[in-house]
Amino acid sequence: MGLDVLENVHVPKTFPSTEYSAEVHALLSKLKLLVEPQGFEVYPFLIGWYNETVEEVFQLKYPEDTVAFLFISTPSMFEKAFVPFVLKHEIEELRDPIDQCMLNFFRNLVKEFAEQQVDMIHDFELHPNKRPKILAQTAAHVSGAAFLYRMQNLSLELRASPTPKQRMMGLCLHPKYGGWFAIRGCIVLKDLHCPDLPRLDPIDILTAPVDQMKALELFNFHWRDSRFRDVVSVEERYSKDQQLYFNTPPGQRKHILADIRKKYSAQLGSP
Template identity: 30%
Template sequence: MAHSFSFFAIFLCTFLLGSQACFRHILKDWRRKLPDCPQENEIITAVKQVLPNNSFNVSGFNIGWYNKIVGPKFHLNYSDDTLALSIYTIPGVFSESFVPFLCETGLSIANDSWVEFIKNYTKAVQRRLNNLTKLKLNVTDKDILYTHTMLGPSHPAIYVQKAEHAAGDAYYYQRQNITPDAWPKNKTIYGVSIHPLYGGWFYMGPVIIIEDVKCPNKKQVPPIDVLKTRTKKIELLNMVNGDWHTQKWRDVIPVKKNYTADYLEYRMAYGDERTDWVTEYYKDHCNKK
């Protein structure tokens, strides 16, 4: 019965649209019915098994979505339908994962503790992905884009605010999205990303590109524009470009969880100051004999 109905549908379609158009129509319909990206679920499940709880989030996006919204110098040289993973840390990361990592690893990383922490888990993710026997992936070091890697002034290897916007994780608010423009022409106004649950209390990166997995049918889910009015968007950009030290920009929306005082102190210390801070923190919290 079902078969005779399909034959009838094809016959009718050919009759109405002609054979070529009908074929295109059937192909389009068939692609629409395919699962978004069959390998993605397995990959994300595996990544979540490696990353500690309450510390990281991960989601998938297509490289083409990122390339479309960045300037040519940021283009990533992979086909548009290549799957990539956007990973970011959430407020629990400091006490639940970073401090245990620091205490276990010791003060040798005091200097570059965040980079070493992120690298440690990213490498674990890379190993796990390359061990998924069914998918036979080969994620190489060049497919891993850390947010601290700079290729030149104002040229990070990954423009991560745009990557997370493309992935639907956090909305990137920029001056050019506000019309009419609200500032004098000669004033520089930087953009900033806001997460729907954590506001400004999250830290982005890295991005991992899965070159072997192509997802032509993956559908893009846009990030949530949590700031509904032009006034609110202007208020955010003024806060972040004016007095970002006060941290008020991070609370531009009510948030689920923010940074602890310790974590904020850590984030606000730079260079030698951070090394000293970590050294003191280690002595007070790691109880090493």
């Protein structure tokens, strides 16, 4: 697949450093040690930052100074976390393999904080009325993990451009991985309050509005070809195995899982 890299993009070579309180710093360091070897990144944010950005029906019912941590999966998560999870289970046990893997990931994570009150919120969780429990892309933006580009932030002139007359979903882009990542959810530490938590601004890598519009169109109308993921130069993409898995309809993935088990079992010397 050829790259469709947009012009006028800003990709930083270094990333801003932030000084956190001793308690938050200790927790963040612990979380990084736990999740980075599995192909995840973690970002702290305050509930108030999220709530002030969303409509009331989407607000999280915690005090505004409550600290939460957002988790995203990087391209290496597939081989570092998902494949080992698949190897530990029979294919018949895996109805929604990625979701089950993420449930397992978060459950194991929370066990490390048994002395604290922790709530988990997964990106795929819904309320009984089908409303999402968290707007994952908004959480990614306010935590500084990825920049959220939205149609309503563009000029009226661009919004009137000849595109299909339907509402376009927003798109988060990561400064290192472009669109080759996923937002997986967050944990809320109910007893941890830090009103002066330093805020890490997301990095705007598409500074030209016309490029933002192009990225949104690619995401909303051509998402199957993954060109939206490569609108900027990226450091890493999904592996061929991972792309094949996600590009295969969910109901047809069992043979992909079987191939994954065979391939990686052989590499690891498993029976």
